[in-house]
Amino acid sequence: MKNIGVFICHCGINIAGTVDVKRLAEEVTEFDDVKMAIDYVYMCSDPGQNLIKEKIKEQELNKVIIACCSPSLHEVTFRNTVQSVGLNPYQCEIANIREQCSWVHADKQKATQKAKEIIAAVIEKIKLNESLSPIKVPVIKRALIIGGGVSGIHAALSIAYNGYEVVLVEREASIGGHMAELSETYLTQECSPCLLSSKIVEVQNHPLITILTNSEIEELDGYVGNFKVKIKTKATFVDQEKCDGCGICVEKCPVSIPWQSEEISGKTRAIYIPYPQTIGNKAVIDKKICKYFTEGCTKCKEACPKNAINFKQTDKIREEAVGSIIVATGYSLYPKEKLGEYGYGRYKDVIDGLQFERLISVWGQQNREIRRPSDGKIPREVVFIQCVGSRDPEHGVPYCSKICCMYVAKHAKLYKQAVPEGQAYIFYIDVRAGGKGYDEFVQNAIEEDGLYYIRGKVSKIFQENGKIIVWGVDTLAGRQIEIAADLVVLATAIIPSKGAKELANKLKISSDEYGFFSEVHPKLRPVESPTPGIYLAGCAQAPRDIPESVSHALGAASKVAGLFSEDLLSHEPIVVWVDEDLCKACGICVEVCPYKAREIDKWKKIAKVIEVLCQGCGACVTACPNSATQQRNLTSKQVFNMIDAAISIK
Amino acid sequence: MIIINGNNLLNLVQKESGQDIQACYYCHKCVVGCPVSKYMDIPPNAILRMIQYGEKEKILKSATIWLCTACETCGTRCPNNIDIAKVMDVLKQMAVKEGVKGKEKTIQIMHKAFLAGIEKRGRMHELSLIRDLKLRSGGLFKDIKLGIKMFQLGKFSIFPEKVRNVKEIKKIFKKIRSIE
Numbered sequence: 001m002k003n004i005g006v007f008i009c010h011c012g013i014n015i016a017g018t019v020d021v022k023r024l025a026e027e028v029t030e031f032d033d034v035k036m037a038i039d040y041v042y043m044c045s046d047p048g049q050n051l052i053k054e055k056i057k058e059q060e061l062n063k064v065i066i067a068c069c070s071p072s073l074h075e076v077t078f079r080n081t082v083q084s085v086g087l088n089p090y091q092c093e094i095a096n097i098r099e100q101c102s103w104v105h106a107d108k109q110k111a112t113q114k115a116k117e118i119i120a121a122v123i124e125k126i127k128l129n130e131s132l133s134p135i136k137v138p139v140i141k142r143a144l145i146i147g148g149g150v151s152g153i154h155a156a157l158s159i160a161y162n163g164y165e166v167v168l169v170e171r172e173a174s175i176g177g178h179m180a181e182l183s184e185t186y187l188t189q190e191c192s193p194c195l196l197s198s199k200i201v202e203v204q205n206h207p208l209i210t211i212l213t214n215s216e217i218e219e220l221d222g223y224v225g226n227f228k229v230k231i232k233t234k235a236t237f238v239d240q241e242k243c244d245g246c247g248i249c250v251e252k253c254p255v256s257i258p259w260q261s262e263e264i265s266g267k268t269r270a271i272y273i274p275y276p277q278t279i280g281n282k283a284v285i286d287k288k289i290c291k292y293f294t295e296g297c298t299k300c301k302e303a304c305p306k307n308a309i310n311f312k313q314t315d316k317i318r319e320e321a322v323g324s325i326i327v328a329t330g331y332s333l334y335p336k337e338k339l340g341e342y343g344y345g346r347y348k349d350v351i352d353g354l355q356f357e358r359l360i361s362v363w364g365q366q367n368r369e370i371r372r373p374s375d376g377k378i379p380r381e382v383v384f385i386q387c388v389g390s391r392d393p394e395h396g397v398p399y400c401s402k403i404c405c406m407y408v409a410k411h412a413k414l415y416k417q418a419v420p421e422g423q424a425y426i427f428y429i430d431v432r433a434g435g436k437g438y439d440e441f442v443q444n445a446i447e448e449d450g451l452y453y454i455r456g457k458v459s460k461i462f463q464e465n466g467k468i469i470v471w472g473v474d475t476l477a478g479r480q481i482e483i484a485a486d487l488v489v490l491a492t493a494i495i496p497s498k499g500a501k502e503l504a505n506k507l508k509i510s511s512d513e514y515g516f517f518s519e520v521h522p523k524l525r526p527v528e529s530p531t532p533g534i535y536l537a538g539c540a541q542a543p544r545d546i547p548e549s550v551s552h553a554l555g556a557a558s559k560v561a562g563l564f565s566e567d568l569l570s571h572e573p574i575v576v577w578v579d580e581d582l583c584k585a586c587g588i589c590v591e592v593c594p595y596k597a598r599e600i601d602k603w604k605k606i607a608k609v610i611e612v613l614c615q616g617c618g619a620c621v622t623a624c625p626n627s628a629t630q631q632r633n634l635t636s637k638q639v640f641n642m643i644d645a646a647i648s649i650k
Numbered sequence: 651m652i653i654i655n656g657n658n659l660l661n662l663v664q665k666e667s668g669q670d671i672q673a674c675y676y677c678h679k680c681v682v683g684c685p686v687s688k689y690m691d692i693p694p695n696a697i698l699r700m701i702q703y704g705e706k707e708k709i710l711k712s713a714t715i716w717l718c719t720a721c722e723t724c725g726t727r728c729p730n731n732i733d734i735a736k737v738m739d740v741l742k743q744m745a746v747k748e749g750v751k752g753k754e755k756t757i758q759i760m761h762k763a764f765l766a767g768i769e770k771r772g773r774m775h776e777l778s779l780i781r782d783l784k785l786r787s788g789g790l791f792k793d794i795k796l797g798i799k800m801f802q803l804g805k806f807s808i809f810p811e812k813v814r815n816v817k818e819i820k821k822i823f824k825k826i827r828s829i830e
Contacts, residue, residue, distance in 0.1 A: 443673070443675075447670055447672045455676070476695075476699065477696055477703075
């Protein structure tokens with residue numbers, strides 16, 4: 001039956017320059033089953049789409065092929081076009097004769113022949129196409145956010161203000177993340193924890209937001225709209241209801257943590273109150289270093305006036321049902337042990353950026369007076385080194401950590417404000433200050449605060465007569481430099497948060513070679529993970545600063561709100577199905593499925609498909625030894641027919 | 651190797667010249683535009699860097715500060731609006747004041763001979779200038795051929811001219827000396 005219409009697009013000269021479209025249209029018309037073929041300069045334009053609609057009505061077509069660019073560009077456009085005149089959208093197929101033909105060939109004769117072969121193959125496919133409709137699934141309007149840093153907080157607030165419930169899970173004892181550890185923000189020079197604390201209060205007081213601190217994701221099941229999460233809340237050994245944050249226990253604790261190895265701000269003892277500015281202000285115990293568990297020390301318990309300390313507390317597991325997940329796990333800094341040439345860990349006065357933040361923070365232990373860690377002297381010469389680890393393939397971090405150029409300028413500026421007679425030197429490879437007002441900020445710091453920017457790397461750092469001697473190079477002057485410094489601050493590379501890999505495995509989302517979670521498309525889908533319903537926010541995806549993290553988080557939150565705006569979710573119907581007579585329930589498909597979309601039905605003894613999870617990748621189709629699994633509109637028969645057509649056409 | 655241990659040169663030169671040397675981001679535009687940079691031992695942008703590093707002695711001994719003709723091409727083109735000619739002037743003054751015996755002595759003699767002539771007559775007299783220059787730098791008849799040619803073309807007169815009120819000129823010089 002002749003019922004197929006073929007529409008050939010010129011795409012300006014993109015296709016018509018290499019493919020003889022007129023001849024192609026004439027030759028395609030002669031195929032069996034093709035009722036008509038026509039060419040037009042831009043099929044995607046309004047007149048082009050109208051042409052398709054007219055011809056469908058006029059020629060009574062019920063299958064349409066558009067020979068044009070890649071389906072990733074205009075498949076949706078043309079499917080909507082045919083749907084508007086009553087055709088099933090899955091009766092419209094794209095024959096890609098641009099990316100796969102005209103763009104990659106020069107010979108017009110041969111390119112035209114190849115275009116013809118491509119169209120012939122697609123004709124074979126469309127002949128056996130079924131009419132499909134999207135799969136509908138209900139959605140639980142509740143979001144899970146993993147990570148309570150600035151990204152997680154903003155995502156949580158945005159979703160909650162849209163009227164949906166949020167569960168915010170934070171691994172540490174308090175929400176706030178790295179932003180709570182910073183002294184001042186760059187550009188605005190505002191107190192970072194103060195800025196954040198207003199948001200923390202908002203999150204804590206919002207009736208739709210549940211905060212789970214000291215908690216981690218144990219297990220994830222389900223699919224978009226219907227996730228089931230197991231969350232483990234670690235024991236803090238302090239009754240959070242009773243504790244009023246008086247701090248007596250902290251004073252009594254015999255285990256003190258050296259300043260240098262402090263993991264998070266405020267953690268000075270085994271029992272500690274994280275971030276003084278957080279609302280709540282409750283003490284927690286770190287089981288790993290607490291002496292109760294090794295020697296039976298109970299000093300804090302004896303001292304607590306509220307009797308809040310309970311060493312018998314155990315970890316708790318709870319289950320939550322959510323419709324969508326935002327991963328906002330943030331970042332860590334490059335491990336210091338690997339930075340031998342910079343003397344990190346060997347000399348007390350070589351510190352990293354976050355330690356310097358603590359040194360100058362408004363509530364830090366040293367109270368705005370900058371004093372170096374070794375002997376408490378006010379440093380007169382401070383050397384800042386950028387790209388420590390970053391842009392260094394040898395250290396396994398070839399990427400740019402992005403925020404260092406800006407925060408180093410800020411650090412040096414704050415240092416000069418605190419010690420005006422001191423001098424700050426900055427070693428850099430490039431100053432990458434892209435952003436609104438960013439370059440002006442750096443230039444202003446150089447001019448107004450008199451910072452020395454030295455373009456070059458540091459080769460060696462060693463100690464001599466109480467000074468840290470820095471050997472570097474000024475590549476602009478082409479000379480070697482020696483600076484006798486009192487303090488050296490390293491802008492260490494940003495790496496994915498601890499445990500990011502394990503989390504990626506639990507959530508079944510992919511991460512790049514460095515461990516940052518991958519987005520679907522780096523340009524146009526930057527907040528979506530490849531798994532539907534799981535979104536990314538902030539540094540979990542790539543290094544970024546506060547304003548970018550906030551925008552990214554709000555982007556992810558708006559995707560979640562969009563998802564929740566409908567009661568039923570639509571899912572692409574190009575999924576696999578199982579021929580129950582052929583299936584032997586061997587389970588190979590379950591193993592190969594990257595989306596957890598296959599499982600064995602124990603009663604019927606066949607492999608099932610969870611259609612909402614299936615992404616139509618075809619992995620199980622090729623793995624199935626019995627050919628029991630087939631993909632809709634891409635059955636083995638269709639594929640073999642396509643191959644036959646492509647190789648037999650003259 | 652440069653050994654940095656704090657310096658005052660930067661502040662001093664910035665104050666004297668009124669130029670923001672810290673603004674320099676080493677784009678080299680001043681060097682490529684400079685008509686005499688190829689004769690200089692240290693390019694102008696490096697001079698700015700050395701000021702930051704406090705390498706006073708090296709700068710004052712360099713030929714660069716004397717070769718600069720103050721044509722101001724560098725300052726006109728500088729993206730950060732640094733008038734490098736002004737900076738060079740300050741450095742020249744510093745060298746003279748501190749009695750640094752650097753390179754390009756002839757240029758220094760030329761400057762002195764020129765100013766001496768002006769002080770005397772209020773107006774330049776080429777022949778006297780050349781005579782003074784040659785007497786002090788040696789090689790009195792070295793450029794005699796060029797001199798004859800210039801004389802034939804009427805480029806300089808034999809007898810010097812004076813401004814009407816030489817006393818005023820002398821007052822100006824006196825005042826400048828008292829300021830210095």
